[in-house]
């Protein structure tokens with residue numbers, strides 16, 4: 001367990017209108033928070049987790065070898081999709097990156113509002129670190145296939161293409 005100071009964000013669900021809070025990090029180099037929206041939350045520390053540079057290298061290689069161009073923000077988004085797949089799933093549901101916690105009311109990922117409170121609110125939370133047991137058992141070839149799948153899924157769900 002580690003104590004982490006997180007910012008509280010305000011969310012309004014686009015589908016059912018429920019207003020709910022999510023916790024996140026505004027610092028790019030801070031811990032990444034994963035939640036299943038059902039009370040299970042864990043963190044990944046980019047500075048110490050070896051999966052971070054590993055997935056970063058795999059995704060960079062995949063993007064470089066594809067014929068399409070990606071902007072920095074698209075690359076970051078594809079990287080986070082691939083990284084999320086390396087995390088062992090919670091007992092219920094699935095972990096998603098803190099940026100898109102599903103609505104606790106209806107499970108939707110779309111929201112009509114997402115942003116910090118004014119004035120900003122912070123909260124100390126005790127979190128367990130994520131594990132990558134399943135990912136660590138994969139061969140390099142399987143890891144590359146997983147990352148490629150994450151990128152393909154992301155591209156399919158992204159109406160803007162990439």
Ligand SMILES: [Zn+2]
Nearest residue numbers: 013016103106
């Ligand atoms: Zn909802």
